[in-house]
Amino acid sequence: MPPDFLNWTSVNKFILLGLTEQPQFQKIIFTLFLVAYTLNLIGNISIMIIVALENSLHTPMYFFLSNLSFLDICFSSVAVPNMLQNLLTQQKMIPFAACIAQLHFFHFLGSSEVLLLTAMSYDRYVAICQPLHYTRRMNMTLCFFLALGSWLTGFLHSLMHTLFTAQLPFCGPNRVNHFFCDIKPLLRLACTDTRFNGKLLTLVTGSLVMASFLLTLLSYIFISISLLGIRSSVGRMKGFSTCAAHLVVVILLYGTALFTYLRPITEETLQMDRIAAIFFTVLTPMLNPLIYTLRNQDVQNATKRLFRFLV
Secondary structure (H helix, E strand, O other): OOOOHHHOOOOOEEEEOOOOOOHHHHHHHHHHHHHHHHHHHHHHHHHHHHHHHOHHHOOHHHHHHHHHHHHHHHHHHHHHHHHHHHHHOOOOEEEHHHHHHHHHHHHHHHHHHHHHHHHHHHHHHHHHHOHHHHHHHOOHHHHHHHHHHHHHHHHHHHHHHHHHHHOOOOOOOOEEOOOOOOHHHHHOOOOOOOHHHHHHHHHHHHHHHHHHHHHHHHHHHHHHHHHHOOOOHHHHHHHHHHHHHHHHHHHHHHHHHHHHHOOOOOHHHHHHHHHHHHHHHHHHHHHHHHHHHOOOHHHHHHHHHHHHHHO
């Protein structure tokens, strides 16, 4: 690899192909994604405000939920606003530096969210399976370091991919087969052997997502076993429905991530990756506020109190 990659990079801009090049579909996609992104912002900002203002929600569970809401807003904002703009314009250019920055923040925030969901599942496991030890084990110091560890690990994971991708020589073509700059479509455009980068993506990112998924799934398995011991059928069904809702988020996020980053890099897989990316950039951030708060009585009561105070 040449030490000065800037001398080898003749491409200083990329063209994002987006989801479709058919004009008749672009306005429909724009409207749908604008609505989803708006709901994402409203839902997640509302959660952050409610948790910040309501003293009864200053607990580990809602501390993690606020972090998740902030991550969802930032994660979705890395790709969606730029995609919405490109749907309305003919010029879909993105500078090389902006492309690399988008790649970095996408993987930084995405991997941080994966790890944070694992921490949240552990919090629920302790709360349901070991309630007598919950206050001692899930103190705010531990919660802070779990959240910080998620952010820091996500940053370092993304930094590794960013540096290795940025050092690749790009000499044309410059048409990125995606609606944002991701590692796999960029590797297809590099003018050198990228097998090492591909293996790194599969090994590191695949292992990170798979390990987080298995730990999260294990937590919910223990939670389900504990719920089976509840005598009240109403309480048992409520617990199962809550776990099922959380698992929907887990499967959507982890499933699409594993589907995307564990497969080989070909034109056919890149076409499917664009569709899969919609789930973790648009749908999951929009659904998280609904799934984690829709059946939550504490949040509902706090929202009512805040609304009565404001009016």
